[in-house]
Amino acid sequence: MKKFAFLLFLFAFMWSFPHIGDAATNTRVVLNGQQLSIPEEVQNMDGSVMVPIRVISQELGYQVTWNQDDGKVAIDGEGKSITLNIGKKSASVDNQTYTLNTAPVVQNGTTLVPIRLVSEQMGIKVNWNNSDKIVTLATTGTSTGGGTTSESGSNAENGLALVNGISFSESRLLVTLDKNVTPKVSKMDSPNRIVIDLPNSDFGGGFAQGQSASAGQIQTLAVENNDKVSQIRYSQYSTDPSSIRIVIDLNNKQNYEVFNEGDGLLIVDLTPDNGTKPTPPTSTEGTTQPGSAVGNSGKKVVVIDAGHGYQDPGAVGSVSTEKALNLAVALKVEAILKQDPNIDVVLTRSDDTFLELKQRVKVAEKLNADLFVSIHANSSSSSAASGTETYYQRSNSKKLAQTIHKYLVAATGFKNRGVQYGNFHVIRETTMPAVLLEVGFISNKSEESKMNDASRQQAVAEGVVKGIKEYLGVS
Template structure:
């Protein structure tokens, strides 16, 4: 997950600076704390930070932020009499009080697991708070005893620019997927008139291509072997989709498909750079009918019905988007035994999908159904463009080994708190883990969705007992059933 230099950075930087201000002005008392472990290190954006160690206070990992505050600019208003710091603009300030378990932001009051405190001229804050409120990526890796901080969490989205797509080049009757031409650098930077392709996923026999702005796709059916070719004139690959570097003209990337009787794999490439055209090919196991349509800036190839199927949600069904977090190069949290969050949450997500597909009143969309990476903005955009009724992102938590419990987050209280509360109640009862509650947080995927949205943290992979359960099939099935029960209760489909 990567963040560009947006307005949030000033707030994040300002918050980090509070540590320094606290240390200089308020060297007061602090709770009993224990070192996180001998040899514990802090890595900020890939660079080791020297001079301080994390602490564990009542099961909460606290990270020193004075050492990083000096690297970022900030605006701070200090009220000495009240012991209160106001950070950022007057429109959406972040307010903290030394020793208080409550902070406030533009989204309302936020409960902290552990209050900020000062020890030896260093101010410590909870990792969870830093991550959820300010967009910092915070991960604890048990094996190496390392706390990873990442300031670049959200990729800058391509501004939606109305494009007049050029005419698609003609497709020969049976050409190879990509013409045999010498590899050339992809166009960089991309012209403003082009649409960025930010996500490609396949779920429930439906290919979904997410673009930053509207595109006009063309399609062709070819045989020998059977395949469906989709061209997207006036488009290019967004940086979030190609994490391992740009695709040069003539190079092909592959999306493996493991759960379709009709589709063997999905391939995509920069087919042409004049005009810039992205090509996506579905390699088929057999000839099938399909329906190609657009919905907002989504391009959908639906193999479930060879006729003119109505767009998702226009048939009176409830549209549910399930988002298994992370994927591909983004493994998420790492468990005690090396379990990767991306795999565990995908297994749960697929079980949820299998249950939802059994209900004819629901149209299901999966942001990913395999080990694919979708940018954070792209996940929210898939749900927004589909006009979804609910969005649920599924995750596994990571912190100190003593941290335990199930928790669910929402961004907008008026729109999403009831959904978050309902999911938390059902899933916590199923896990039997400590009830950490339903809380407000500013995670990108639930902040940028236009419908009720929640982010579920099933349990802590960094806790040996919870990790042991979360990788078990029967436990995952129980959690999936609880998620579905919560969704149906919220949607009134019981």
Template sequence: MKKFGFILMLLLFVLALPQNGHAAAANSKIILDGKELTAVQNVPVENVNNSIMVPLRMIVENLGYQVQWDQQNKTITIEQQGRIVKLAVDQTAASVDDKTIILPTAPVLRNDTTLVPIRFIGEQFGLTVTWDNTNKIVNLITPETPSDNNDTGGGTVDSGTGVVVPPADTTANLTLVNGVSFSENRLTIAMEGNSVPKVSKITGPDRIIVDIPNATFSDLFGTGQLLDPNLNGSLVVTDYPDVSAVRYSLYSTNPYTVRFVIDLNNAKNYSVNISGDSSKLAVIDLNAAGTDDTTTQPGNSGRKLVVLDAGHGAKDSGAVGVTGKYEKNFNLAVVLKAAALLKNESNIDVVLTRSDDTFLELKERVAIANNLKADLFISVHANSGGSSVASGTETYYQRAASKALANVMHKYLVQATGLSDRGVRYGNFHVIRETKMPAVLLEVGYLSNKGDEKSLFTDAFQNKVAASIVSGVKEYLGLK
């Protein structure tokens, strides 16, 4: 891994999270270890330049940190467990144990209350900080044990970026963790390298620890999952009564260890399955035999549920073809044809996100599949390029757990269309990122290409594409 790419990735995350711009976050809540903190002096949480800013007093009083406020110089000194962090109002330069770092956003004064960037403060003192952008909740979790406090283990604070940088040239030959997902009560970790994960169970509270020795996160990991500047993150897990959270971190840099923690609501058995040679998937399956939990999947009578998603709709036409035809109409036609074919399959149920010219938000499409606990999600689109020459089919996956499905679907799609093969690609699309089951997005052809557009709007071509979707689904589900 190139160090520059690594820093760049971290920088992107400093800049990119959370995602709702300059909006005030007046209704935000701050939850510390499951308990909501009450606001002081009616000073609300703010979102300034994508940094969540919270009243300093609210944090330190609840955490018991020592704070000194210098009224004249408007500086703040926070001391805890021997670490000293100094901040100044309206200045992005701060210091951690005398090392200068640059904050994403400077502390600000509001009605004599100082607001500070909570992600930065929390992480300096070993808190896990997450931001739930949907519900506007800042979640703070104190370390489980003193040894868990995100010790950077010999890493250094880069003075230019405020980012913890691992020591150089010790990262060669490390296993790279590329992705993680949690669905169907299974934690799936995608990685490249020779490391073999060590899985163990801890009680009080119950949790499963997955340590990957001699490993770090790859650049790819940060594009698919939340990863903060200190290389901590978590997956939002709902709908699984056994699991309260999945957290991960670069647990140590000496020796390098990536740790995943599945926080359980009750003790669970699990099985571990590791497949692949250097490019591996490790699956920690909580549906293991020996538990009394055999009914996690409602309606699971051997039938598989496939959600088909026709891209765009109504006011959102999608791409507009060279002769003015709309992508949304192509997508819907193919999905309706594929659904009609799938309904003939005795082992497959099919649900459409839209079956007419309706507008749906991306998150509504995702919610349909996630709420139904679908087995597969397939989104149908047509492409458009800057050049009229671009032509052919692409199949996109976002999570490692979707790549095998992408390979199978693409094989049939290329055959069916007869268009040029533009490959299976990684794409950070909302609907295939946020869904929890294997999910792909098909770009069937280019509406900006005269030949492609003509084909795409013929019945015969659409029938072939629909049949290829059915073939791919059946092969992937082992129903052929």
């Protein structure tokens, strides 16, 4: 499991405990019944148990941003906005000030936080067993602090649907929202484009800060090497009532279908009808169709997840960020998989945007994916740490992990760190076989350099695809 030794990954859980000594070196942390592997020490400082923040950052999926200039960490989730201050015993929840027993600190490159305020506000049950030195965390899914549990409380109160992610892969635009909307879709020419209007909607708190566009501001989603689409644009089209407009700029005239996968997942499919799915009546073009845009006629559905994105860079190396390495490999995996007529591939993100962990899971679940693969790069406070490892959480994922791992290790040429259990959110909350790949250590300059090499990335992508195809039993 990763050691997040950089402040960009701050995630805090706070709970005051009786004083139990200067350091609880044998303290164990259990999340939802599973013990977590923690190489760093869990310490007691001034009567508060201090936990490395990287332990839980990937498991619960709240949005975290870090302002290095003023030393503030913002955590958004469950309808709450929490701000912490490194080295200060003050925090705020929705602009209400709270005093902490112990301030968050950084020791030996690891950020340690007391477990109290966030646990109360985010609805995390915490129990301390002093005799056995065990901290037990249990997610309940309900905030105990009161108020809305939406990603954006004010918008939820206004009844707006919240756009949490936009991605494009295999000639399909995928939009995730917190609830269903009925889009208005039209095709226009001079120039050729498809316009998708989402009424009574706004950008959600889980959508990348700075990537959501206010009224009159247009953001773009990069599209590379696609013969149908040049780019995708989106903005808040109006404010009264609020609505989101997404425009697919086409290279030429193109037919399309719109599918409502349910639970706020929309797909605009530009893939031409090749006999693998029913042809709707002409009059239905531009209207929302029932059913699915993927996995027709026995096709296997593979969801590829490039970890992190936008304001969440993941681990940071000497010359690169994890989010960029993850995306580079994911795009190469997609390019190979989409050549196989037996496979439908979907990306959770296709450029430098951010999607909350629960939204990544939602994509895979609503599409009834056959498998889910999350791509990452590892990091350690030790620059000597090296190697490739693959994680699974559920027993039905172990075979997939073993199959992909053997090809992944061969492709990287790095030390084989093996197939391991990991309690990461995206491989725990999915129900299909799911794995999380740690290609190599970005904190190791040699491995970082190799992971930045396009030919090595291609080899890694080919290895991942070999494992996927062997597991699925497709040629």
